[in-house]
Amino acid sequence: MSVPTAALESSICAPLPVLGQNVTVPLVTGGEVTYAALDYAASAPALQRVWDDVAAYAPYYGSVHRGAGYLSQLSTDLFENSRRTVAEFLGCRADDQVVFTRSTTDSLNLLAAAIPAGCQVFVYETEHHASLLPWRDAQVTYLNAPRTPAQAVESLERALADRDPYGPALVCVTGASNVTGELWPVQELAAAAHAHGARIVLDAAQLAPHHPVDIAELDVDWVAFSGHKLYAPFGSGVLAGRADWLQAAEPYLAGGGASRKVARRADGGVDVDWHTTAARHEAGSPNVIGVYSIASACKALTEAGFEGLVAREQELVGRVREGLAEVPEVRVLSLFGDDAPRVGVISFVVRGWNSSHFAAALSAEYGIGVRDGLFCAHPLVRTLLGSDPQDPGECGAPEAEPGERSEVGVPPAEGWGSSLNAIRVSFGAGTPDEHIDRFLRAVSELVRDGARWNYRTEDGRCVPDRGEAAQVRDTF
DSSP states (O other), rough: OOOOGGGGGGGGGOOOOOOTOOOOOEOOTTTTOOEEEEBBTOOOOOOOHHHHHHHHHHHOOOSSSSSHHHHHHHHHHHHHHHHHHHHHHHTOOOTTTEEEEEEEHHHHHHHHHHOOOTTTTEETTTSHHHHSSSTTTTTTEEEOOSSSSHHHHHHHHHHHSOOOTTSSSEEEEEEEEEOOBBBBOHHHHHHHHHHOOOEEEEEEEETTTTTTHHHEEEEEEEEEGGGGGOOOOOEEEEEOOOSSSHSSSSSSSOOOTEEEEEETTTSOOOEEEOOSSSSGGGGOOOOHHHHHHHHHHHHHHHHOOOOHHHHHHHHHHHHHHHHHTTTEEEEESSOOOOSSOSSSEEEEEEOOHHHHHHHHHHHHHHHEEEEETEEEEEEEHHTTTTTOTTOOOOSSOOOTTTOOOOOOTTOTTTSSSOOOOEEEEOTTTTOHHHHHHHHHHHHHHHHHHOSSSSSEEEEEEEEEEEEEOOOOOTTT
């Protein structure tokens, strides 16, 4: 998979309106500034279109599938139409199912609960924990981090060639890394999986908001993603793909909605006839508003022109990478190299800085929100930072010794010591140019001049020191 560039240069579109674009936040050095949300990879701001659609529907909210009243019928139609919208957005095949969940994590745990007995699962150590951890009842083979897309395909082919050829097998892979933003060779991996009789599930949490995803074109068996990364709030997600394993499995949750008929037996037990549709794994009252918000986001991205959104994001990616490259103290993390295609997710470290302190200074002194830590991908970040995969390092800032003042910007040998974490900047369809410009200026100034404020560690997080000892540095 690659990001087209030359063909998109003439189709760049303007940023999409999102909630919070005019929110101001206080600066520790005084005054306020418009907040620069550059943490899209964790949760993207809601599109204004999504919020407006949800607000228009909210007065008509009702229970779905169970009510005879007008609002219940309207909500049921909206819920099921949302399923069709998502299926179209993902290019689902005619017999694929779209199951609504709470998140990508929930979707992959659902699939993990539905895999056949004896299934062998193959997953790269580079995955987000949502993809790395759900396979507790399966025989799991963890593949080492590849250093090129071709190496990723080769290592998978070798592993699949050594497996039991007669049992079920599943490959789980990300579409775009939540740490480096790099695109993975999904089509090639799918072809390798199918050639060896395995199936493949695509974690599209970071891919779907930044790049079109087509199940049929990619030839993957399932796709999982989260609404909150696709500009749709309210805690909803999707698992879409082949129905057979899902229909054969016990319901993910047992309860109302998953069952078609329940009857007492003469021996005192209960007989249950479960649904074979997506409802089989959607027990309980569903998150109708969350589901509708996903459908609204899918429509908004499609109507805005995904090609133009991709083109503009690639322009921003280039600007960020060029700006960071001008600061020698900054090292951008990458698996596949500088030329690898990627989405708007970039992680880096800064020589002489603990990443938690650097992120705190970006927020407190510039009004910029980024993420620091290990990004729920601990083995990958450890590999990228050159540490042992079993390194016990944790996210956050190390605590200072009692009575010792901890300050940002002091080189490790002189102050806090190094810590195993990184900084992640991420952006997308709603990011204005000014946020990128401010971020690059802030990185340059912090590296050159140091922070303008004193910071301390509180519950593992670096925060501005607002006590009597707090002071503006001489560089301010």
